[in-house]
Amino acid sequence: MVVKACDHCHGNKEKCSFADNQLACARCRHLNIVCTVSRRHRRLGRRPAAKSFPHGIMQVWGIEDQERSKPKAQECGVSPHAPITESTSRMPTDIKDGVTQDAITAVVPPAPERLLAAPADLRTISDALRTVEDVQQFAVIHMPFMLGTTFALDCQRAVHTILRFSAPTLTEGYLAFLGLMTRHQSSLVLHKQSPDLEKAAKGLQRLRSVTVTHDYDAACALFLGQAMYVFDILTTANSSTAHSIMRSAMISAQQWYPRLINFPAMDTVIICPILVDTTECLARREIPVIRLTLPDRIIVDRYAGLCSTLLPLLYDLCALSNARKNIVNDTTSETDPGDDWLGDVEQKIKDWKPVTPPTFYTDHGKHETLIMMTQARVYRLAGLLVIHRLRFPFGVEDEAAKGLASSIFSEMFSFARSPGKDSTALPVVFPLIVAMFEVEGPGEEILGILSSFTVQGLCAAKLQGFVKQVRAFRKSGFRGTWFDLVETHLNAAMVP
Numbered sequence: 001m002v003v004k005a006c007d008h009c010h011g012n013k014e015k016c017s018f019a020d021n022q023l024a025c026a027r028c029r030h031l032n033i034v035c036t037v038s039r040r041h042r043r044l045g046r047r048p049a050a051k052s053f054p055h056g057i058m059q060v061w062g063i064e065d066q067e068r069s070k071p072k073a074q075e076c077g078v079s080p081h082a083p084i085t086e087s088t089s090r091m092p093t094d095i096k097d098g099v100t101q102d103a104i105t106a107v108v109p110p111a112p113e114r115l116l117a118a119p120a121d122l123r124t125i126s127d128a129l130r131t132v133e134d135v136q137q138f139a140v141i142h143m144p145f146m147l148g149t150t151f152a153l154d155c156q157r158a159v160h161t162i163l164r165f166s167a168p169t170l171t172e173g174y175l176a177f178l179g180l181m182t183r184h185q186s187s188l189v190l191h192k193q194s195p196d197l198e199k200a201a202k203g204l205q206r207l208r209s210v211t212v213t214h215d216y217d218a219a220c221a222l223f224l225g226q227a228m229y230v231f232d233i234l235t236t237a238n239s240s241t242a243h244s245i246m247r248s249a250m251i252s253a254q255q256w257y258p259r260l261i262n263f264p265a266m267d268t269v270i271i272c273p274i275l276v277d278t279t280e281c282l283a284r285r286e287i288p289v290i291r292l293t294l295p296d297r298i299i300v301d302r303y304a305g306l307c308s309t310l311l312p313l314l315y316d317l318c319a320l321s322n323a324r325k326n327i328v329n330d331t332t333s334e335t336d337p338g339d340d341w342l343g344d345v346e347q348k349i350k351d352w353k354p355v356t357p358p359t360f361y362t363d364h365g366k367h368e369t370l371i372m373m374t375q376a377r378v379y380r381l382a383g384l385l386v387i388h389r390l391r392f393p394f395g396v397e398d399e400a401a402k403g404l405a406s407s408i409f410s411e412m413f414s415f416a417r418s419p420g421k422d423s424t425a426l427p428v429v430f431p432l433i434v435a436m437f438e439v440e441g442p443g444e445e446i447l448g449i450l451s452s453f454t455v456q457g458l459c460a461a462k463l464q465g466f467v468k469q470v471r472a473f474r475k476s477g478f479r480g481t482w483f484d485l486v487e488t489h490l491n492a493a494m495v496p
Contacts, residue, residue: 006035012124031129033164122175122182122193125167131178131190132160140185141178143424144454145230147375148368151268151302158268159223166220169210173203177227180234184454195235203228204245210252218256222269225249229276229493233459238491243280246273250289261295271301274311275496279430281318282386283494284486285325291315298357300364303427303496305372306354307379313352314383316345321390321483342387349383371423374415381408382431385438389481394474398438405435409442416449426453427496429460436467437482443467455495462492 006025009016016025024035122128131137138156139149146155163170176199182190207228210221229246233239250273253260260266277288292311299308320341354376361369385404388397408431429450436443447464451457469489470482 006037008033008035012126014124014126027126031126121191122178125163125171128163128171128174128178129160132156132163137190140190141181144181144184145272145425146302147305147371147425147427148364148423150364150368154265155268155302158219158265161265162216162219162223162269165216169206169217169220170224172199173206173224173227173231176200176203177231180231184234195231197235200228200231200235203231207245207249207252212252212256215256215259218253218260219266219269221249221252222273225252226269226272226276230455233462233493233495234455237462239462239493240491242493243277243284246276246280247289249273250277254289257290258293261293264297267299268302271299271308272303275301275304275307275427278311278314278318279496280494282314282321282383282430283483283490285318285321285483287319287322288315298355300357300360300372303425306356306376309355310349310352310376310379310383313345313348314379317342317349317383317386320345321386324390325483342390346384346387349380349387352380367418367423370415370418371426374411375428378408378411378428378431381411382434385434389434389437389483393479393481395479401438405438406442408432408435409439409446412446412449413442416446423453426450426456429456429463429495432460433463433467433494434482437470440471459493459495463494466490466492 005016006028008014008028008031009025014027016027018025022029028035122131131141135156138159139152142155142159143149143152146152163174176196178190179193179199180195182192183195185192203224207221207224210217210224212218212221225246225248228249229242232242232245236242253270257270260270271292274288274290274292277290280286281288292308292315294309294312300306301308304311324341354373357363364372381404385401385408388401388404391397392401412428412432426449432443432446432450447457447460450460466485466489470485473480473485
């Protein structure tokens with residue numbers, strides 16, 4: 001009996017079948033990939049005798065045969081390190097057919113037979129691709145990371161393309177992410193699974209060892225970093241390592257950002273990590289990896305919304321904060337008490353307003369535009385509140401701090417009272433937390449509102465413990481700032 005499974009099916013240990021006169025198997029045709037059989041034909045039977053090394057008991061089983069069995073990039077029809085070009089920047093449309101915006105607008109409970117047809121376990125690249133290509137399955141997994149349904153199609157295409165180009169690097173980590181998110185479905189579309197720590201560990205290993213030589217390598221590293229970041233913050237009690245995971249991915253892709261930012265199709269992958277890194281650095285007085293260089297277009301991001309033009313200003317704030325922190329820690333340095341070291345960036349943040357493209361209000365629904373405007377306003381206020389507390393410790397100019405905090409709460413309550421209820425994500429955790437340091441009461445009510453948002457609710461609940469510690473220090477007469485408590489008391493990720 002001769003082995004005839006194609007390379008893809010053989011590698012994933014899946015059934016392989018060829019129809020009459022077809023050069024590609026049924027599975028490869030369904031996945032729209034080139035079908036190759038580059039392995040040497042051999043007869044099934046007993047494994048050949050192992051070759052022993054001259055010393056020790058280690059043995060090798062025909063490594064040269066395994067190398068020969070790997071399909072070459074040219075045979076696959078796609079380079080594993082293909083650069084992004086103007087044509088690929090719009091992403092392949094092979095998953096677009098039959099998928100409309102209306103199909104993603106609302107995820108309704110599926111028919112029982114549909115759930116039964118869903119994979120019980122997410123194990124292979126085929127399972128991952130099948131999940132991405134299915135509208136309902138993709139939506140319940142990824143909508144917690146989008147401000148509204150109008151971002152879903154672009155995100156779906158980007159994920160599908162990166163997965164096809166970078167499957168060997170991405171598969172384990174992405175499958176771990178998919179399996180975890182089945183436990184947080186808005187409606188039961190996929191079978192719930194336990195977190196797969198083994199796949200997550202392999203995903204982290206891939207991220208640590210990734211070599212970025214082309215555009216899609218960089219996009220893959222950034223996407224894998226986000227998947228591993230989410231896995232960490234949702235599975236660990238104290239997710240203080242999540243930030244280092246995200247920064248590792250960003251450092252790997254850092255030199256590719258000037259290229260990637262020119263392709264709108266990549267926005268869904270490259271903007272969110274900058275927001276995550278920046279909020280964490282604001283809290284820890286560190287310098288973010290990337291200062292976003294804005295392109296000649298207006299970015300409306302799935303998670304950062306209209307805040308892309310604010311991110312460079314927040315980067316500058318982080319850099320100033322870090323520099324002053326190092327000066328204070330250096331006992332040999334002297335500071336001028338009259339030095340208004342924050343004045344320039346403070347004025348720029350005060351003057352900042354979100355910029356919208358001409359088609360903003362027609363491209364996005366009323367509730368989506370409201371959430372993006374709310375997010376932009378509270379992040380501006382949070383930046384000003386951070387500046388205020390960098391200047392003044394607790395007990396000094398507290399009324400001004402309370403005024404900024406109350407404005408943040410007011411914006412959030414205004415959004416909560418809006419009639420639309422189709423929001424799937426509310427990434428305003430950082431502004432909420434810095435406001436809760438100043439005023440007790442309203443923040444707890446908003447935490448109740450956030451509890452309906454899967455990721456943001458869980459992360460805000462973890463940070464509530466740090467808020468209580470800061471308040472306890474204030475009541476005990478502490479006259480420092482909450483920044484002074486971060487290093488010793490903040491054991492959770494300061495998420496956006």
